[in-house]
Amino acid sequence: MSVAKKQYKRVTVKSLVEMKANKEKISMLTAYDYTMAKIVDGAGIDVILVGDSASNVMAGHETTLPITLDQMIYHASSVVRGIDRSLVIVDLPFGTYQGNSKNALESAIRIMKESGGHAVKLEGGSEISESISRILTAGIPVMGHLGLTPQSIYKFGTYTVRAKENTEAEKLKEDAKLLEKLGCFALVLEKVPAKLAQEVAESLSIPVIGIGAGGGVDGQVLVTHDMIGMTHEFSPRFLRRYLDLYSEMTKAFQEYIHDVKSKDFPNEKEQY
Numbered sequence: 001m002s003v004a005k006k007q008y009k010r011v012t013v014k015s016l017v018e019m020k021a022n023k024e025k026i027s028m029l030t031a032y033d034y035t036m037a038k039i040v041d042g043a044g045i046d047v048i049l050v051g052d053s054a055s056n057v058m059a060g061h062e063t064t065l066p067i068t069l070d071q072m073i074y075h076a077s078s079v080v081r082g083i084d085r086s087l088v089i090v091d092l093p094f095g096t097y098q099g100n101s102k103n104a105l106e107s108a109i110r111i112m113k114e115s116g117g118h119a120v121k122l123e124g125g126s127e128i129s130e131s132i133s134r135i136l137t138a139g140i141p142v143m144g145h146l147g148l149t150p151q152s153i154y155k156f157g158t159y160t161v162r163a164k165e166n167t168e169a170e171k172l173k174e175d176a177k178l179l180e181k182l183g184c185f186a187l188v189l190e191k192v193p194a195k196l197a198q199e200v201a202e203s204l205s206i207p208v209i210g211i212g213a214g215g216g217v218d219g220q221v222l223v224t225h226d227m228i229g230m231t232h233e234f235s236p237r238f239l240r241r242y243l244d245l246y247s248e249m250t251k252a253f254q255e256y257i258h259d260v261k262s263k264d265f266p267n268e269k270e271q272y
Helices: 013-021 034-043 069-080 101-115 126-137 150-156 166-182 194-203 245-261
Strands: 026-030 047-050 087-091 119-121 142-147 186-190 208-211 219-222
Touching: 013 026, 013 087, 013 186, 034 047, 034 069, 047 069, 047 219, 069 087, 069 101, 101 119, 101 126, 126 142, 126 166, 142 166, 166 186, 166 194, 186 194, 194 208
Parallel strands: 026 047, 026 219, 047 087, 087 119, 119 142, 142 186, 186 208, 208 219
Antiparallel strands: none
16 A cells, blocks of 8 residues: 655655655666756755766776775765755775675765765675675665676676576575665666566565666666766667767867957956
């Protein structure tokens, strides 16, 4: 039985569970700095992910692996200062939680204390269950992440769709159930077959957010810089571009250069 839909002055982890119960889709985008976070939050987004994708988008690295905990805290604290409503979830970067639950807890505590973020996200299933459990004992909300897990890219060797074969699909379903049982408040499924993602979402009481996982899940997430077209080299099937800012910004910069070179800028009204 679903309850009446309501407007959320502040989105919390409890809000997302309520949205799933109400069959209200959850909207989620990335942000890595104050200015972008302020715009995204002001537009009414439910969740902002301070993703380790900052390693690619902001720093130009080939993978998400190089970004450090200190850098994630810097990005997250910038985002938190820009929001009024959104739930802010922060990725724990590679090397801060795998294989060492004590390190995982220390890393999560640093993110919560130093950035002001509201929750953390970890990639993986049964292999990181001890780290998830330990973080949860401190009262820190945890979002899981299954399917294509970019921190494991060198293990996979490719960014292609995951869990197409039965064995991997069954493990994904088992891991999803485990993450719910451990106490994760939500789960991201990245680049998995739509039918499988819907099956997982329907089997869980916690929300499932998809990226390249079809429309049968409880919400969607995209990298903001991709969906507004600031990046233009990356064009996976699941990406819908709502703007072409790369072209628009290039045009604006070229006009500015022309105006400076031609001495049109500044004109008499633009100086003191």
